[in-house]
Amino acid sequence: MTVSKTDMLICTTDTVPGREVQQTMGLVRGATVRAKHIGTDIVAGLRNLVGGEMTGYSSLLAGAREQALDRMKDEARSMGANAVIGFRMETSAIMNGASEIVAYGTAVRLT
16 A cells, blocks of 8 residues: 555554554544535425436535545644544534534554
8 A cells, every 4th residue: 555645544444454553643523514505405306206316415415525524634634644543424414404524533643
């Protein structure tokens, strides 16, 4: 596995094969809240009648996941980490039509 100095290794496991945790920096997280758009709701309502993927919602959530992940990586970098282990991502509805995406894990420096 080759990871450049500017890349941030993200893994769901607590260890990285062939690498050793040199220092643990602590918990890092990134979050975003996204709301649906009325136009997306109309298209999704029509799609619900005939079936198929609701691409508007898929795109909305994909963008939210990337933003939460980027925010978590930025926090880890600011702590001096080069990896995040034990990575998890959660989604929750915080109100009708709005969802929160949270990415979190443990920032570490690997050898």
